[in-house]
Amino acid sequence: MSDNLVTITVDDQKITAPVGSYLLPACLENDIYIPNLCFLEGMDDPPASCRLCLVDIEGEAVPVASCRYRIFAGMVVTTDSEEILKLRQLAFRLLVSTNDGSCRTCIANHGCELQKIAKFLHQPLKTKRLRHIDREYPELVDNHPFLVYEPKKCVLCGRCVHVCGQLEKGYKLDFANRGMDTIVSFFSSDSDPASHDCETCLACTEVCPVGALSSKVKWTSFVAELEMKSAQKHKGGQG
Amino acid sequence: MLDQLLAALNETERAAVDEEEYQILQAVVDELPAFSHEVSQLIPILQEIQGKHGYLPRLALDMVADHVQTTIGKVYGIATFYNQFRFNPPGRNPIKVCLGTACHVKGGEILLENFERRLQIKVGETSDDREYSLERVACIGCCALAPAVVVGEKVEAYVTPSKVEGIITEIEVRNEMAAREQAKNDATSE
Numbered sequence: 001m002s003d004n005l006v007t008i009t010v011d012d013q014k015i016t017a018p019v020g021s022y023l024l025p026a027c028l029e030n031d032i033y034i035p036n037l038c039f040l041e042g043m044d045d046p047p048a049s050c051r052l053c054l055v056d057i058e059g060e061a062v063p064v065a066s067c068r069y070r071i072f073a074g075m076v077v078t079t080d081s082e083e084i085l086k087l088r089q090l091a092f093r094l095l096v097s098t099n100d101g102s103c104r105t106c107i108a109n110h111g112c113e114l115q116k117i118a119k120f121l122h123q124p125l126k127t128k129r130l131r132h133i134d135r136e137y138p139e140l141v142d143n144h145p146f147l148v149y150e151p152k153k154c155v156l157c158g159r160c161v162h163v164c165g166q167l168e169k170g171y172k173l174d175f176a177n178r179g180m181d182t183i184v185s186f187f188s189s190d191s192d193p194a195s196h197d198c199e200t201c202l203a204c205t206e207v208c209p210v211g212a213l214s215s216k217v218k219w220t221s222f223v224a225e226l227e228m229k230s231a232q233k234h235k236g237g238q239g
Numbered sequence: 240m241l242d243q244l245l246a247a248l249n250e251t252e253r254a255a256v257d258e259e260e261y262q263i264l265q266a267v268v269d270e271l272p273a274f275s276h277e278v279s280q281l282i283p284i285l286q287e288i289q290g291k292h293g294y295l296p297r298l299a300l301d302m303v304a305d306h307v308q309t310t311i312g313k314v315y316g317i318a319t320f321y322n323q324f325r326f327n328p329p330g331r332n333p334i335k336v337c338l339g340t341a342c343h344v345k346g347g348e349i350l351l352e353n354f355e356r357r358l359q360i361k362v363g364e365t366s367d368d369r370e371y372s373l374e375r376v377a378c379i380g381c382c383a384l385a386p387a388v389v390v391g392e393k394v395e396a397y398v399t400p401s402k403v404e405g406i407i408t409e410i411e412v413r414n415e416m417a418a419r420e421q422a423k424n425d426a427t428s429e
Contacts, residue, residue: 164312172310172312173312174310174312174313174315174316175316176315176316176319176320177319177320178319178320185312185315185316186312
């Protein structure tokens, strides 16, 4: 492995990384942050669907998605040009234009990757430059015994679908419908024996970059706490 | 196999499987062995089931998943991706609202909403009495008649929201007349 290491240049910084591996994880390991939502370490075939990890590579005519670009010796990468920033900002605005953006009541508040990226790209979480589209989703899907899903918060990155597919029993989670109606859906009820593995697995909730998929136990206590807080506030206001 | 699947359902889900659906599922059990177990057969199998029985019952998807050795998630994902597949039995009067480019521009979306409100069903659903089902289609090739709606086999041209009521009334009148005719015939034959 070690003799496969090559040196590449990223924003005037020299880093070493294994040749042929993807560029995005190499940058992240060297503390060069590139925003990303759909990539997960160890993916063989990244979907490159979020379009937030675009970078410029010398010799490439157009910006490329770094999560799918393989490292070669002597490559020169630019991650912080004006053009790249603009492209990423546009991708981000498109993402949040269908997102409900109610951070204060969200379980992922402060731990949300969308918030982190918004800060990094200097973009508001509620964009004014694109028309907001309220997707016709239910607020909450809780027919699974151990998971809850809030479709309006989902960015459809596909991380959960990926990790669920990696498991031996495979694919409880998958995308359903298409286009604007795409939704992540799970296909188990209490009586389905396979879903009992979910109780201890919860891998999908751990990789969710936002607050869309959560463990039912955690979510229930979070909502209870939220209600308590608002009740206290209300009381305080009166008194 | 079918009994196993039924046993895995919860109470309400099992109650929802009526005699007719059970018959279909039984037929699907017999039809499946004709197909190979390749996952590439997934869409042909779904098409065959829908072609024969008019729609894809939920449990049939489970059976197909088992047959091609994939998961119900994947089958459902694919079946919902294509407009071709439906999950409710078709109505006696399938109403297809065209939302191709021309009809879209001419307000097909509004017509769809009107039908949804009038029939109290959502697109892709069938009314409880199985009289109507509502679908959206991409283009029926009648762009010059936009916005167009296909009721059964008949193309309705230049449809406006005010015509929606008329289309439904026409079907109701036709049904009523057929029912009276039937009654008259019954009376004379007795």
